[in-house]
Amino acid sequence: MNTFAEVQKLYREYYSFAIKNNLLEIPDCIEYREFGYGYLKKVDNRNLSFKNEREYKSWILKNAPMHLYKSLAYMRYPSNVGGASNKGIFRRELAFDIDVHKTGKCNHEDDWICKYCLEEAKNQAIYLIEEFLIPDFGLNEDDLKIVFSGNRGYHIYIKPKNKDILEIIENYSKEDRRFLMDYILGKNLNLHNIGSGWRRRLIKEFKKNNIGTRQFEKEKNWKKIIEKRKNKEKIYNIIDKSKNKIELDEKVMEDDIRLLRVINSLHGYTGFIVKPLNNLNELKKFNPLKDAIFKYFEEIEYRVDIFDDRKFEIQIGGKKYHHKSRKVSGSALLYLFGHNIKFTISCR
Numbered sequence: 001m002n003t004f005a006e007v008q009k010l011y012r013e014y015y016s017f018a019i020k021n022n023l024l025e026i027p028d029c030i031e032y033r034e035f036g037y038g039y040l041k042k043v044d045n046r047n048l049s050f051k052n053e054r055e056y057k058s059w060i061l062k063n064a065p066m067h068l069y070k071s072l073a074y075m076r077y078p079s080n081v082g083g084a085s086n087k088g089i090f091r092r093e094l095a096f097d098i099d100v101h102k103t104g105k106c107n108h109e110d111d112w113i114c115k116y117c118l119e120e121a122k123n124q125a126i127y128l129i130e131e132f133l134i135p136d137f138g139l140n141e142d143d144l145k146i147v148f149s150g151n152r153g154y155h156i157y158i159k160p161k162n163k164d165i166l167e168i169i170e171n172y173s174k175e176d177r178r179f180l181m182d183y184i185l186g187k188n189l190n191l192h193n194i195g196s197g198w199r200r201r202l203i204k205e206f207k208k209n210n211i212g213t214r215q216f217e218k219e220k221n222w223k224k225i226i227e228k229r230k231n232k233e234k235i236y237n238i239i240d241k242s243k244n245k246i247e248l249d250e251k252v253m254e255d256d257i258r259l260l261r262v263i264n265s266l267h268g269y270t271g272f273i274v275k276p277l278n279n280l281n282e283l284k285k286f287n288p289l290k291d292a293i294f295k296y297f298e299e300i301e302y303r304v305d306i307f308d309d310r311k312f313e314i315q316i317g318g319k320k321y322h323h324k325s326r327k328v329s330g331s332a333l334l335y336l337f338g339h340n341i342k343f344t345i346s347c348r
């Protein structure tokens with residue numbers, strides 16, 4: 001059997017299900033959005049645009065891309081090539097992209113995944129929401145759209161329910177967006193005059209590390225206090241670590257013409273669903289290795305011959321697969337294909 005054709009058939013089956021059941025994201029004001037897509041590479045092509053929803057859906061069914069993106073920006077000329085200046089951008093969605101590296105507990109190649117790094121990605125998403133977006137930015141849980149990226153990360157869109165506030169933030173300049181980013185990464189943290197959000201966050205960390213916090217709670221000039229402490233190195237270290245807790249792709253917030261994966265599309269590297277989560281609670285219970293796979297793919301079985309030199313092990317949908325597996329589910333087939341594992345299919 002032709003592997004590429006079989007894989008593409010699975011993508012097509014998924015997209016027809018997702019479109020029929022109104023799951024696939026239809027970006028707002030679709031005629032002003034740029035689209036990008038890819039097969040073997042992430043983005044083979046961009047500058048694609050559609051007049052309406054019908055045209056968009058039929059293109060997807062016909063082409064069944066393995067990676068599918070929409071622009072965060074709204075543009076007067078989405079299909080113009082040549083960067084932001086030619087596209088007439090007049091508004092832009094705001095989203096944070098958490099994309100984690102593998103953790104110390106991981107026992108796989110850099111671009112593979114396991115429950116540990118997926119757990120780390122989830123913890124970072126929860127931290128961003130609970131430590132920054134809700135308390136410091138004054139947002140509600142309902143103002144956020146939380147989406148699993150399909151690989152080792154999350155996309156967190158800021159979509160305030162209040163239309164006036166949405167209007168303001170979607171008209172932020174690049175500098176405004178950069179400022180949000182810098183705040184979260186603690187880049188403009190001023191220890192001579194600490195703000196309330198970072199004060200709260202750091203005091204919590206100090207307590208965890210048995211550092212006396214009484215002075216820090218009263219005084220605004222932390223620099224003065226720290227410099228007098230014997231353990232100042234340790235304190236500076238904790239501050240540094242707190243600044244670097246979240247692995248954010250800064251371009252997703254900053255770049256005017258940045259594309260982000262369409263919600264409920266499939267991620268071409270993993271075959272997992274770019275899955276929206278309804279709320280924080282759902283995020284906390286979410287396990288991508290089970291909850292982001294298309295259930296129907298689990299009912300399909302392929303007989304395969306894997307002839308790759310690399311040794312691997314991956315658990316998908318509660319089943320383990322490795323380099324000697326002879327039978328794989330549809331979901332596992334997409335994962336192996338996306339990770340360039342060499343195999344042939346003998347039958348479905």
Ligand SMILES: [Zn+2]
Nearest residue numbers: 106113114117
């Ligand atoms: Zn891992």
